[in-house]
Amino acid sequence: MGKVCIEEDIYVSVGSDQTSLHNPWSGGYYPVGFSFEESNKMMVEDPERFKKVVQQALVRHVEAINKHASRGTYFFDYGNAFLLEASRAGADIMAEDGVNFRYPSYVQDILGPMCFDYGFGPFRWVCTSGDPEDLRKTDYLALEVMTQLKESASHNIVQQLEDNIKWIREADQNRLVVGSQARILYADALGRIRIAEAFNKAIRDGRLKGPVVLGRDHHDVSGTDSPYRETSNIYDGSRFTADMAIHNVIGDSFRGATWVSIHNGGGVGWGEVINGGFGLVLDGSQEADNRLKQMLFFDVNNGIARRAWARNKEALEAIEKELQRTPQLKVTTPNLVDQSLLDKIFS
Numbered sequence: 001m002g003k004v005c006i007e008e009d010i011y012v013s014v015g016s017d018q019t020s021l022h023n024p025w026s027g028g029y030y031p032v033g034f035s036f037e038e039s040n041k042m043m044v045e046d047p048e049r050f051k052k053v054v055q056q057a058l059v060r061h062v063e064a065i066n067k068h069a070s071r072g073t074y075f076f077d078y079g080n081a082f083l084l085e086a087s088r089a090g091a092d093i094m095a096e097d098g099v100n101f102r103y104p105s106y107v108q109d110i111l112g113p114m115c116f117d118y119g120f121g122p123f124r125w126v127c128t129s130g131d132p133e134d135l136r137k138t139d140y141l142a143l144e145v146m147t148q149l150k151e152s153a154s155h156n157i158v159q160q161l162e163d164n165i166k167w168i169r170e171a172d173q174n175r176l177v178v179g180s181q182a183r184i185l186y187a188d189a190l191g192r193i194r195i196a197e198a199f200n201k202a203i204r205d206g207r208l209k210g211p212v213v214l215g216r217d218h219h220d221v222s223g224t225d226s227p228y229r230e231t232s233n234i235y236d237g238s239r240f241t242a243d244m245a246i247h248n249v250i251g252d253s254f255r256g257a258t259w260v261s262i263h264n265g266g267g268v269g270w271g272e273v274i275n276g277g278f279g280l281v282l283d284g285s286q287e288a289d290n291r292l293k294q295m296l297f298f299d300v301n302n303g304i305a306r307r308a309w310a311r312n313k314e315a316l317e318a319i320e321k322e323l324q325r326t327p328q329l330k331v332t333t334p335n336l337v338d339q340s341l342l343d344k345i346f347s
């Protein structure tokens with residue numbers, strides 16, 4: 001999407017940038033006007049100049065996007081630090097308030113309200129037997145659980161369940177597995193717990209040949225503080241803090257994770273994000289049953305609680321539902337006030 005489309009008067013309905021701008025100075029973004037070889041040489045021999053020409057290219061890039069947007073193109077950030085790096089380059093990319101960007105990230109408009117705020121995120125598992133037959137059986141168990149959950153699901157999450165039922169039903173025939181016998185499936189707190197319970201039972205009674213390790217991506221409901229990506233739809237100001245990743249790894253470790261990790265850089269680049277992750281080994285034991293319930297419950301709901309405190313409508317619905325389902329759970333919810341009253345007080 002660029003200058004040529006403008007000159008040829010081509011209307012672009014949707015636009016995004018998917019270069020590796022989490023790594024702008026070492027080959028994640030190649031500057032316009034230089035060959036691949038020239039760029040690689042300059043990157044090594046004259047990194048200051050390389051930085052300058054990348055930034056000039058970003059400014060030009062944004063000028064083209066702004067022209068398209070003024071004609072109605074919907075432009076969104078793909079979670080690759082495009083808006084952030086463009087702003088640092090001095091491109092005309094900020095909103096009038098000088099804090100936000102003029103374009104949304106895909107988490108603000110899509111993934112956040114549709115998935116993360118309801119607790120849906122990329123749950124993962126690995127069959128340690130390394131046997132494709134075990135993976136097939138886990139797919140089937142997950143499919144059974146998701147299909148059952150759909151029967152009593154509230155209308156606002158039926159679509160998510162249907163999409164993921166389709167995915168897991170067809171996952172094996174898509175033949176995407178390379179190496180480890182592993183799978184990713186979007187599920188919410190209840191779905192993750194029920195699927196994990198079904199796996200643990202199948203390990204216990206010998207239907208699965210070996211233990212299963214659970215985990216998740218950093219691109220999820222909880223565990224990641226990333227103001228330009230995973231937590232970009234937190235609007236109460238707290239997206240510029242890094243508390244949730246720390247809470248998650250500490251909470252997960254006490255509640256039964258086999259290992260936890262705190263790291264940095266996922267998706268948008270070093271120094272821009274804090275990620276907390278875990279691994280939980282299911283070995284068929286009763287202890288694993290206890291651990292999976294406690295840990296997965298906390299891991300997801302901690303993220304929903306944070307999103308609910310930020311007054312996200314979907315997260316408030318999700319936490320209310322969890323509070324009804326789990327009487328021992330205590331999560332405070334915000335007192336909602338009319339924003340215009342607040343604006344008046346603070347203006």
Ligand SMILES: NC(=O)c1ccc[n+]([C@@H]2O[C@H](COP(=O)([O-])OP(=O)(O)OC[C@H]3O[C@@H](n4cnc5c(N)ncnc54)[C@H](O)[C@@H]3O)[C@@H](O)[C@H]2O)c1
Pocket residue numbers: 018019020021022023028029030031032078079080081219266267268
């Ligand atoms: N939103 C998500 O869920 C999600 C998922 C994965 C990756 N990402 C992010 O997306 C980015 C891209 O990831 P990837 O794995 O596709 O990276 P990649 O390095 O495989 O692809 C980037 C592409 O951009 C091209 N490119 C570089 N400069 C260009 C320019 N000026 N004009 C046009 N093309 C140019 C490169 O040739 C390359 O093909 C990363 O920053 C990554 O963190 C987001």
